[in-house]
Amino acid sequence: MISDLAIETRALTRRHGRKVAVDHLDLALPRGGIHAIVGANGAGKSTLFRVLLGFVTPTAGEAFVLGRPSGALTPADRGLIGFVNEEHTLPGWARVDEVVAMQRRLYADRWDEQAFASVISSFDLLGDQRVAQLSRGERAGLNLALALGQSPELLILDEPTLGLDVVARRRLLEALIAGVDGGDRTIVYCSHQIEEVERLADTLVVLERGRLLAFAAPDEVCGRVSHWIADVPFKGPEAASVPGLLQHRRFDGVHHYVVLDQDDDFEAFLRAAGARTVHRQAMSLDRAVDALLTRNHA
Numbered sequence: 001m002i003s004d005l006a007i008e009t010r011a012l013t014r015r016h017g018r019k020v021a022v023d024h025l026d027l028a029l030p031r032g033g034i035h036a037i038v039g040a041n042g043a044g045k046s047t048l049f050r051v052l053l054g055f056v057t058p059t060a061g062e063a064f065v066l067g068r069p070s071g072a073l074t075p076a077d078r079g080l081i082g083f084v085n086e087e088h089t090l091p092g093w094a095r096v097d098e099v100v101a102m103q104r105r106l107y108a109d110r111w112d113e114q115a116f117a118s119v120i121s122s123f124d125l126l127g128d129q130r131v132a133q134l135s136r137g138e139r140a141g142l143n144l145a146l147a148l149g150q151s152p153e154l155l156i157l158d159e160p161t162l163g164l165d166v167v168a169r170r171r172l173l174e175a176l177i178a179g180v181d182g183g184d185r186t187i188v189y190c191s192h193q194i195e196e197v198e199r200l201a202d203t204l205v206v207l208e209r210g211r212l213l214a215f216a217a218p219d220e221v222c223g224r225v226s227h228w229i230a231d232v233p234f235k236g237p238e239a240a241s242v243p244g245l246l247q248h249r250r251f252d253g254v255h256h257y258v259v260l261d262q263d264d265d266f267e268a269f270l271r272a273a274g275a276r277t278v279h280r281q282a283m284s285l286d287r288a289v290d291a292l293l294t295r296n297h298a
């Protein structure tokens, strides 16, 4: 079945006992480009990936991958999906050259040697080394190179750059960007590295406790959050009365408000609350995501 969406979820819910890891999630990620999923620890990112890959079943709702229900992926569908997770689960007993030969054989009709080489060349791996002997970063690199070599239509990456040094990280990001360039490949990627996400992602999905908090281009997400600095006498307005409040701090009697979806009316609000001066400060994506996620952080 052809779908314009790489991934679609409808009211998707996955519980683990009393824990709700994914909570009525409606998501529609178009084909092509890089979609980054960010969220605090435990926000449900890995669980979402496990459901999408058909490793676990939804408690309720539905999930579709490349137009097919995630629970009914055929071996041919799976051949179109690459997955790299933070555990880098390659067989430890196998030699590097054996693993590479196996992957080349498995994906012979789609194998992209150039993409494989562009990543693997960052690492000084010997063919006769056992996977279990590799360092964590080397194993990450091998996994990523294999996944890109597979030339997948959809590449799902769970914290792919964890443990990589700066050079390997940069090369990997370049390989990912080259891999989607103008083509149909979709990369869905989760990371806690916001500066990386900013460089890479066409769209940003912000998850909070399994729910969708924001879904837009990184610039747009950034534009929804604003930082206001106001010289308000005494305590300032009650927190509950501050529209869209995400964070409030007070330094040397000056109030800092980080708010969601507020325009110039927010200045009028602060003035009405007695502010003598009001100044709006530019917001980085890192700070914007931080403010979104700290709002209800445990």
Ligand SMILES: Nc1ncnc2c1ncn2[C@@H]1O[C@H](COP(=O)(O)OP(=O)(O)OP(=O)(O)O)[C@@H](O)[C@H]1O
Binding pocket: 016, 017, 019, 020, 021, 039, 040, 041, 042, 043, 044, 045, 046, 047, 048
């Ligand atoms: N097998 C499981 N049994 C019980 N609870 C689970 C299980 N797997 C996940 N959870 C819980 O579900 C929630 C979501 O976990 P998940 O691993 O999806 O989060 P995450 O967003 O990937 O987190 P992190 O950024 O820390 O990797 C967490 O609260 C976690 O404790």
